[in-house]
Amino acid sequence: MSTPRPGADVRAAAAARTALTVPQLLAARAAAQPGHVAVTQGADALSLSAWQARTQAVAAGLRAAGVRPGERVGLLYGARDWIAYACSYTGVLAARAVAVPISTRTAPAEAAYMLEHSGATALLHGPGAERFDTPVRLRWGPQDVAALPQARPVEGPRPGDPAQILYTSGTTGRPKGVLAAHANLTYGMRLDPPLRTLAHSRVFLHAFPIGTNAAQTMLFNALTAHPGMLVTARFAPDPFARLIEQHRVGSVFVVPAMAIELLASGALERYDTSGVALFGSTAAALPPSVATGLAAALPGATIVNYYTSTEAAPTQTSMIFSPRRPAAIGLAAAGGALRVCDADGRACPAGVTGEVWMRSAGGAPRSYLGDPGATAQVFRGGWTRMGDIGYLDADGYLFLVDRESDVIKSGADKVSTIAVEAALHEHPDIVEAAVLGLPDPVLGRAPAAVLVATRELRLAEVRRFLATRLAAHEQPSRIAHVGELPRNAGGKVVKHRLRELFEQAPAAARTSAEPVAGADTTPGAGTGANPGGSGGADPGAGAGTGTKPGVGAGEGAANGARPGGSAGANTGAGAGTGTKARAGAGTNPGTGAGAGAGDGAKPGAGAGTGTKPGVGAGAGLGAGEGAANGARPGGSAGANTGAGAGTGAKPRAGVGTNLGAGVGNGAEPGAGATTDTSAGDGNSTGEGAATHG
Numbered sequence: 001m002s003t004p005r006p007g008a009d010v011r012a013a014a015a016a017r018t019a020l021t022v023p024q025l026l027a028a029r030a031a032a033q034p035g036h037v038a039v040t041q042g043a044d045a046l047s048l049s050a051w052q053a054r055t056q057a058v059a060a061g062l063r064a065a066g067v068r069p070g071e072r073v074g075l076l077y078g079a080r081d082w083i084a085y086a087c088s089y090t091g092v093l094a095a096r097a098v099a100v101p102i103s104t105r106t107a108p109a110e111a112a113y114m115l116e117h118s119g120a121t122a123l124l125h126g127p128g129a130e131r132f133d134t135p136v137r138l139r140w141g142p143q144d145v146a147a148l149p150q151a152r153p154v155e156g157p158r159p160g161d162p163a164q165i166l167y168t169s170g171t172t173g174r175p176k177g178v179l180a181a182h183a184n185l186t187y188g189m190r191l192d193p194p195l196r197t198l199a200h201s202r203v204f205l206h207a208f209p210i211g212t213n214a215a216q217t218m219l220f221n222a223l224t225a226h227p228g229m230l231v232t233a234r235f236a237p238d239p240f241a242r243l244i245e246q247h248r249v250g251s252v253f254v255v256p257a258m259a260i261e262l263l264a265s266g267a268l269e270r271y272d273t274s275g276v277a278l279f280g281s282t283a284a285a286l287p288p289s290v291a292t293g294l295a296a297a298l299p300g301a302t303i304v305n306y307y308t309s310t311e312a313a314p315t316q317t318s319m320i321f322s323p324r325r326p327a328a329i330g331l332a333a334a335g336g337a338l339r340v341c342d343a344d345g346r347a348c349p350a351g352v353t354g355e356v357w358m359r360s361a362g363g364a365p366r367s368y369l370g371d372p373g374a375t376a377q378v379f380r381g382g383w384t385r386m387g388d389i390g391y392l393d394a395d396g397y398l399f400l401v402d403r404e405s406d407v408i409k410s411g412a413d414k415v416s417t418i419a420v421e422a423a424l425h426e427h428p429d430i431v432e433a434a435v436l437g438l439p440d441p442v443l444g445r446a447p448a449a450v451l452v453a454t455r456e457l458r459l460a461e462v463r464r465f466l467a468t469r470l471a472a473h474e475q476p477s478r479i480a481h482v483g484e485l486p487r488n489a490g491g492k493v494v495k496h497r498l499r500e501l502f503e504q505a506p507a508a509a510r511t512s513a514e515p516v517a518g519a520d521t522t523p524g525a526g527t528g529a530n531p532g533g534s535g536g537a538d539p540g541a542g543a544g545t546g547t548k549p550g551v552g553a554g555e556g557a558a559n560g561a562r563p564g565g566s567a568g569a570n571t572g573a574g575a576g577t578g579t580k581a582r583a584g585a586g587t588n589p590g591t592g593a594g595a596g597a598g599d600g601a602k603p604g605a606g607a608g609t610g611t612k613p614g615v616g617a618g619a620g621l622g623a624g625e626g627a628a629n630g631a632r633p634g635g636s637a638g639a640n641t642g643a644g645a646g647t648g649a650k651p652r653a654g655v656g657t658n659l660g661a662g663v664g665n666g667a668e669p670g671a672g673a674t675t676d677t678s679a680g681d682g683n684s685t686g687e688g689a690a691t692h693g
Contacts, residue, residue: 093163166178244276260425282305432484480498
């Protein structure tokens with residue numbers, strides 16, 4: 001064993017604390033690794049030497065054009081322009097100016113607001129930005145930037161100089177400009193690190209749009225991490241998974257919506273993703289069922305949830321998915337600190353819900369541009385108020401309850417939309433879900449859910465599914481179906497737009513509400529929309545045909561959702577196959593409430609085959625479930641993708657695997673052996689893959 005040199009640790013710590021600038025980081029790495037490919041998009045690639053040369057050309061050109069230190073320069077680029085954007089961004093910073101990144105996905109009026117609010121005097125843009133008519137003193141398009149001659153380095157910025165203004169996602173109001181200095185952006189980085197982050201990968205992949213905090217994190221990964229950045233202009237599950245296979249991608253970064261699509265589409269199974277060592281999700285908390293599904297689909301990868309904000313970055317939490325804490329989003333990383341506070345700013349004890357605060361271990365704090373009141377409210381003595389409600393467990397792990405603005409105050413209760421969304425994501429036919437509060441004449445506000453589903457679900461059916469998962473006051477009183485959820489550029493759901501679905505009930509959204517007792521008491525003749533032979537909402541006593549007959553489409557025989565009395569015809573009779581077959585015939589048919597012998601997704605007792613067949617309500621085995629006893633299992637065995645061995649993400653009894661081999665090891669193991677062969681959960685102990693985002 002070698003003996004450390006005297007003072008080596010002290011010098012290393014001092015080097016880590018030295019404040020740097022972004023141009024310094026680029027120049028140092030370009031000198032050390034000029035041929036390293038930092039960015040790849042399509043057929044185009046950017047080496048570090050070319051990045052440095054273009055950076056200096058842009059910097060010298062801006063200086064020659066009269067751009068002074070501290071002036072704001074807008075950067076308006078599209079998803080296909082990552083290489084040009086990277087060079088323009090570092091060029092602006094090298095000129096001692098301040099970059100204002102904006103995506104061409106932004107509405108022209110909003111982009112104009114950002115440029116005006118930031119005080120931008122110049123604009124650099126890519127192709128397709130002609131529709132953005134913004135009055136600035138200097139405007140360069142792609143040809144102008146490409147024509148800039150090579151130049152010698154100009155005098156660079158100081159660590160305390162402002163570097164960028166990044167606008168928040170604006171999910172609840174107008175975007176705010178968040179100002180960050182070089183010292184903030186480069187905190188914890190070194191010119192000559194002994195080991196670069198993401199060292200387990202040759203390439204990392206993402207599809208984040210320019211102008212978001214996640215995209216800026218990826219840009220700095222390209223600048224400082226071991227692997228090169230592979231970026232795709234548009235996310236779609238199959239092309240994204242194909243890139244993973246073709247490039248043997250080692251690290252993948254997504255937002256939860258992308259993770260959900262990758263799982264639901266089956267793309268991770270159709271392509272070779274065995275090279276993935278790290279699968280990271282940011283921007284919002286991963287629903288536990290989605291994280292569990294990812295762990296099963298990518299058995300060789302470490303699944304990591306990151307939590308930060310535009311205001312708090314680069315401070316973040318990092319959580320390696322752990323079956324023991326499936327809903328946790330981690331501990332403070334990179335020397336930062338985390339606490340949960342009451343209304344007076346006092347730290348709450350473990351298990352007590354309050355507002356989440358984060359603090360960076362160093363570097364210049366961020367602030368809101370031109371808004372001292374909001375800055376004083378959010379940035380407190382080095383701490384950033386996150387605007388989220390959560391709690392810490394006894395070991396310091398953070399659990400989110402909701403956005404402070406999203407918590408639903410329903411009567412005397414408070415409802416977490418995150419908890420309701422997580423429960424909805426467990427339904428096999430729900431691809432995505434968003435929950436919000438709607439006015440209620442009795443309770444003040446009541447939960448409502450907007451669903452992206454593989455079939456149209458009835459409210460009563462959804463509430464039955466949630467009955468064992470949520471309290472009565474947490475269950476949605478109304479639902480709406482949409483083809484996709486409205487999201488901002490950062491991938492977050494824009495919830496204020498969802499209210500319009502219930503206020504206007506447009507044709508694009510199909511809504512349903514809990515029936516009121518005594519309503520629709522007129523017996524039907526058996527035909528038409530929502531017919532039935534006896535009184536009640538959507539009931540049917542006799543055979544009927546129509547859009548929603550008592551025992552026809554979407555209901556089932558005898559005991560479906562709001563069923564009637566005797567049998568009626570549906571998709572097919574006799575065989576008992578179909579999605580969610582109960583017993584008897586057709587799509588969603590059944591002869592008894594939730595029980596039956598047929599096969600299909602989530603069948604009842606008895607052997608069966610299908611999408612998630614099994615052994616009782618909500619049971620199944622094989623991939624993603626477990627042998628004989630999967631998630632919420634019932635009685636006897638059924639068959640699925642991997643019958644026999646019973647590996648899966650949520651085994652209860654018998655054998656199963658998840659994040660490490662071992663009998664009975666997995667998420668939420670129950671009876672039987674419950675050994676976990678991984679040393680710790682990789683979060684607090686330092687065991688497992690190191691992650692950086």
